[in-house]
Amino acid sequence: MAKEIESPCASICRLKGELCIGCGRTVDEIRLWRAMKRPEKMKTVKRAAERLKKLPRD
Template sequence: MAKEIENPCISVCQLSGDLCMSCGRSKEDIRKWKRMKRPEKMAAVQRASVRLKD
């Protein structure tokens, strides 16, 4: 069985517009996280990682 994708939240929410500046996720990704399937979570984590590097 595949390992669960870890939630990137670090419990320091700093929203700027539609993005959290702490974890890099969008408000939509944060809201949908618990209902996302594994591939969706992987994509959300990848997008967040790219945002945090910018």
């Protein structure tokens, strides 16, 4: 059986517009996380990581 994809949640839940600056996911991605299949979770984690790299540090 395939290993479960861990949520990228960093327990720093702060939204900046539609984006969480803690994990890099959009509000919709956070809301839909539990219903996502493994491939979509993998894509979401990758997109979230890329978004975090682009966020300016306060």
